[in-house]
Amino acid sequence: xxxxxxxxxxxGRSLLRKEDNRHLLGASTFVGDIRMPGMQDIAFVxxxxxxxxxVDIEKPAGLEQRVYTLADLGPxxxxxxxxxxxxxxxVPYPPLASxxxxxxxxxxxxxxxxxxAEAEDIAQQVVLNVNELPVVIDTVDxxxxxxxxxxxxxxxxxxxxxxxxxxxxxxVAGAPVQLRRQxxxxxxxxxxxxxxxxxxxWDYRLDELxxxxxxxxxxxxRHGLAQTLGLPEHKLRVxxxxxxxxxxxxxxxxxxxxxxxxxxxxxxxxxRWIEDxxxxxxxxxxxxxxxxxxxLYAERNGRILGxxxxxxxxxxxxxLWPSGPFMESSMAARNLPGPYRIEHLHxxxxxVATNKAPLGPYRGVARPGACFAIERAxxxxxxxxxxxxxxxxxxxxxxxxxxxxxxxxxxxxDTGDYPVALEAVVEMLDIPAVRAxxxxxxxxxRRIGIGFAVYTEQSGHxxxxxxxxxxxxxxxxxxxxxxxxxxxxVHIAVGILxxxxxxxxxxxxxxxxxxxxDPSQISIRHGDTGTTPFGFGTFASRSMVFSGGxxxxxxxxxxxxxxxxxxxxxxxxxxxxxxxxxxxxAGRASVPxxxxxxxxxxxxxxxxxxxxxxxxxxxxxxxxxxxGVYSYGVHATxxxxxxxxxxxxxxxxxxxxxCGTMINxxxxxxxxxxxxxxxxxxxLYEESRYDESGEPLATTFGDYVMPCxxxxxxxxxxxxxxxxRNTLHxxxxxxxxxxxxxxxAIANALADAFRDIGxxxxxxxxxPRRVSDAVARAQGDAA
Amino acid sequence: MNAIVLNVNGRSASCNVxxxxxxxxxxxxxxxxxxxxxxxxxxxxGACTVxxxxxxxxxxxxxxxMSDGRRIETIExxxxxxxxxxxxxxxxxxxxxxxGFCTPGMLMxxxxxxxxxxEPSETLIREQLSGQICRCTGYANIVTAIRSAAExxxxx
Numbered sequence: 001x002x003x004x005x006x007x008x009x010x011x012g013r014s015l016l017r018k019e020d021n022r023h024l025l026g027a028s029t030f031v032g033d034i035r036m037p038g039m040q041d042i043a044f045v046x047x048x049x050x051x052x053x054x055v056d057i058e059k060p061a062g063l064e065q066r067v068y069t070l071a072d073l074g075p076x077x078x079x080x081x082x083x084x085x086x087x088x089x090x091v092p093y094p095p096l097a098s099x100x101x102x103x104x105x106x107x108x109x110x111x112x113x114x115x116x117a118e119a120e121d122i123a124q125q126v127v128l129n130v131n132e133l134p135v136v137i138d139t140v141d142x143x144x145x146x147x148x149x150x151x152x153x154x155x156x157x158x159x160x161x162x163x164x165x166x167x168x169x170x171x172v173a174g175a176p177v178q179l180r181r182q183x184x185x186x187x188x189x190x191x192x193x194x195x196x197x198x199x200x201x202w203d204y205r206l207d208e209l210x211x212x213x214x215x216x217x218x219x220x221x222r223h224g225l226a227q228t229l230g231l232p233e234h235k236l237r238v239x240x241x242x243x244x245x246x247x248x249x250x251x252x253x254x255x256x257x258x259x260x261x262x263x264x265x266x267x268x269x270x271x272r273w274i275e276d277x278x279x280x281x282x283x284x285x286x287x288x289x290x291x292x293x294x295x296l297y298a299e300r301n302g303r304i305l306g307x308x309x310x311x312x313x314x315x316x317x318x319x320l321w322p323s324g325p326f327m328e329s330s331m332a333a334r335n336l337p338g339p340y341r342i343e344h345l346h347x348x349x350x351x352v353a354t355n356k357a358p359l360g361p362y363r364g365v366a367r368p369g370a371c372f373a374i375e376r377a378x379x380x381x382x383x384x385x386x387x388x389x390x391x392x393x394x395x396x397x398x399x400x401x402x403x404x405x406x407x408x409x410x411x412x413x414d415t416g417d418y419p420v421a422l423e424a425v426v427e428m429l430d431i432p433a434v435r436a437x438x439x440x441x442x443x444x445x446r447r448i449g450i451g452f453a454v455y456t457e458q459s460g461h462x463x464x465x466x467x468x469x470x471x472x473x474x475x476x477x478x479x480x481x482x483x484x485x486x487x488x489x490v491h492i493a494v495g496i497l498x499x500x501x502x503x504x505x506x507x508x509x510x511x512x513x514x515x516x517x518d519p520s521q522i523s524i525r526h527g528d529t530g531t532t533p534f535g536f537g538t539f540a541s542r543s544m545v546f547s548g549g550x551x552x553x554x555x556x557x558x559x560x561x562x563x564x565x566x567x568x569x570x571x572x573x574x575x576x577x578x579x580x581x582x583x584x585x586a587g588r589a590s591v592p593x594x595x596x597x598x599x600x601x602x603x604x605x606x607x608x609x610x611x612x613x614x615x616x617x618x619x620x621x622x623x624x625x626x627x628g629v630y631s632y633g634v635h636a637t638x639x640x641x642x643x644x645x646x647x648x649x650x651x652x653x654x655x656x657x658x659c660g661t662m663i664n665x666x667x668x669x670x671x672x673x674x675x676x677x678x679x680x681x682x683x684l685y686e687e688s689r690y691d692e693s694g695e696p697l698a699t700t701f702g703d704y705v706m707p708c709x710x711x712x713x714x715x716x717x718x719x720x721x722x723x724x725r726n727t728l729h730x731x732x733x734x735x736x737x738x739x740x741x742x743x744x745a746i747a748n749a750l751a752d753a754f755r756d757i758g759x760x761x762x763x764x765x766x767x768p769r770r771v772s773d774a775v776a777r778a779q780g781d782a783a
Numbered sequence: 784m785n786a787i788v789l790n791v792n793g794r795s796a797s798c799n800v801x802x803x804x805x806x807x808x809x810x811x812x813x814x815x816x817x818x819x820x821x822x823x824x825x826x827x828x829g830a831c832t833v834x835x836x837x838x839x840x841x842x843x844x845x846x847x848x849m850s851d852g853r854r855i856e857t858i859e860x861x862x863x864x865x866x867x868x869x870x871x872x873x874x875x876x877x878x879x880x881x882x883g884f885c886t887p888g889m890l891m892x893x894x895x896x897x898x899x900x901x902e903p904s905e906t907l908i909r910e911q912l913s914g915q916i917c918r919c920t921g922y923a924n925i926v927t928a929i930r931s932a933a934e935x936x937x938x939x
Contacts, residue, residue, distance in 0.1 A: 016876060023886040193820075193918045243882065276824055666878050706827075
């Protein structure tokens with residue numbers, strides 16, 4: 001797409017981030033930092049019951065006007081959510097419950113006062129009278145015959161049952177080796193450091209509802225919110241200002257969003273709700289909670305033939321708009337064969353409803369669970385066969401010569417050399433030396449373990465993939481508008497949402513490459529439906545591929561016009577004109593781009609006769625093959641574990657990965673390290689537990705354990721660069737990969753450490769208690 | 784209501800506060816110093832870290848009434864602080880910032896660590912950061928930035 005011969009080297013440069021300054025000064029603007037005259041705070045009344053019929057909601061005397069129940073919000077149109085599949089049971093998720101509550105923390109009423117504390121005082125006086133109903137908590141038991149259902153008219157507690165299959169699993173029923181294991185990845189919270197939040201008011205000047213919200217995709221949110229409120233979309237402006245992390249959790253239409261927006265339309269002054277941490281942990285988007293029962297079929301030489309199994313995904317009480325929970329199940333099943341040359345697959349999936357907070361996306365979506373299951377199973381198979389787990393992977397991994405390779409799960413791995421990445425981590429950790437240390441034993445009685453995990457990360461997928469998923473919203477493109485101002489500096493408006501990924505920097509690098517100017521001359525604008533072209537937001541490792549493509553395409557269109565004007569000013573033929581280093585060049589003559597921009601914008605009499613004034617271009621982009629491109633890698637870790645206390649220390653952590661061309665390698669490394677840290681949280685610490693009555697047990701950072709600096713190791717990272725064939729610059733998305741493999745790698749290291757006693761580490765998080773219990777159980781079995 | 788007088792970033796600030804108000808609420812809601820962030824409101828994440836009489840504290844678990852007469856410094860008060868500006872530059876150069884939400888609290892703690900430990904090891908920095916949550920970076924670059932900032936301060 002580049003039209004100049006000497007690009008200025010912006011692609012592939014570790015440019016320091018343009019967005020750092022405001023954060024370093026403490027001068028950023030998160031939703032909670034917005035101050036509006038007359039603004040009042042909302043506190044929600046939430047259900048204390050996991051499952052109950054609502055008899056009535058008593059408002060405190062004299063404060064009736066300050067308490068909103070569903071009936072007070074005015075007409076609310078409920079949206080179908082989840083995939084467009086006849087077999088999916090779509091149920092309404094009301095912004096405020098009026099007849100039935102289905103999880104502890106569900107919103108029942110909203111109370112308004114000048115301060116949050118006063119609003120909470122009112123909320124405490126609201127009395128919710130209910131008749132308790134039997135609760136459904138256990139994921140697998142939810143489908144047991146005779147279990148009551150969450151929704152009237154349902155025959156069982158499944159949102160959907162679906163089979164994902166390829167090949168013919170019956171053909172390997174006689175395989176000489178068959179290994180069956182159960183794996184569980186428990187439920188967790190997403191827990192960005194900034195909780196959710198919303199500030200909304202009616203803007204009388206523009207005659208529109210303004211909604212500031214901590215969100216990853218304001219355009220799509222506007223579409224959903226407008227429908228629920230019955231507002232035409234041109235009367236609703238959604239702005240995501242600085243967003244303090246999202247990781248998938250801020251990309252769903254939530255009840256609080258609808259409630260606060262509806263109140264703002266009625267009350268005549270700005271209203272605000274900032275989620276507190278307890279609210280986030282009990283009613284924000286929760287994630288994972290997969291249960292697998294898998295059988296691997298293999299030859300004695302280690303060749304894996306087939307994979308059969310059953311998968312339960314616990315979706316919680318409701319389906320969140322737009323995508324709902326089935327994406328989690330289908331992606332998990334389709335990713336189960338991993339990057340392995342397995343020819344037969346049969347997975348029965350059950351996406352079940354329980355009395356817990358609704359499930360949503362979290363970095364890695366479905367794949368951390370699938371990776372955990374297949375990579376653990378492969379280690380178990382290696383042990384069964386008496387083989388080195390690395391060797392078993394060598395035998396089964398897709399090879400460079402197989403590319404492009406369609407897995408039996410239907411994923412088209414496009415480019416790369418997976419075995420080379422595997423050998424890289426073996427070398428990075430000096431595995432022979434670690435094995436020697438392991439054999440010697442530790443003075444302090446701890447055991448050493450080594451674990452590996454291979455992952456793939458589908459990214460940059462568009463229309464083909466999202467229609468295959470029956471998605472209600474098909475994120476098949478991104479848009480960018482590039483506008484050059486009279487002094488030659490540039491504003492670029494994009495439909496994605498930067499919330500920590502460094503896109504204000506990397507998109508400027510992409511534009512600078514096309515426009516021949518310095519990235520410091522370019523501002524990226526995003527997050528405001530009032531000023532940016534339509535887009536789907538930042539999730540699914542898509543922004544660099546899609547928005548990068550749109551920015552490059554629009555910039556290239558603009559660069560063409562700059563060259564044409566430049567040719568006229570230089571009196572040179574168009575084909576002789578190149579742009580770089582801030583000027584248009586023809587031979588030894590050059591004219592600054594600032595001069596061209598001045599002419600185009602404010603001196604139209606100097607333009608060539610066939611060129612219209614102004615410098616602005618808009619483009620949309622989707623990669624030509626919208627099935628997605630695949631980043632991949634191998635993680636390996638060396639751990640020390642205390643058999644008594646079960647405490648795990650990560651001594652070394654190595655990542656060998658390939659995400660194609662890197663626009664900014666510094667930022668790529670940052671994404672990897674951050675992703676791995678979250679994966680370590682999933683592996684060892686974070687769990688949203690519920691007791692048998694449906695009471696959430698992790699409601700503070702005291703009982704929901706977030707990894708801090710002492711728990712996270714330093715990282716060794718090695719990059720391979722196999723460019724994608726059909727994306728701009730050959731890039732692949734890579735935001736999620738870091739989070740996918742750690743649970744598998746760490747659990748494999750634990751299994752390795754206790755291989756002699758056969759302790760089982762098949763459930764995350766592997767807390768000290770789970771680890772020491774597993775060791776004690778194995779020792780008991782051995783005794 | 785209780786009348787209190789704080790010295791915030793070198794200026795005297797008088798506020799009427801409820802007994803239940805935290806120092807964090809006073810800074811953000813009464814004084815509009817929104818650089819101090821709210822992450823958990825129970826003293827576990829460190830996003831609200833400020834300096835009180837020269838000591839790093841979590842402003843969410845300090846009651847406003849306990850702050851009466853105290854000297855408070857928030858991130859907004861550090862713009863011309865020489866040490867903090869060195870730390871800021873290292874955070875920028877080492878890519879120790881992603882979403883930026885933990886950053887002000889992280890910086891306040893980083894300066895506190897460097898002032899107490901002019902030659903901090905990686906292990907010491909990690910231990911000293913055990914009350915600061917960053918969800919984005921995986922901490923490695925924050926640790927590196929603090930180490931290199933400390934090194935520059937030693938040479939200065």
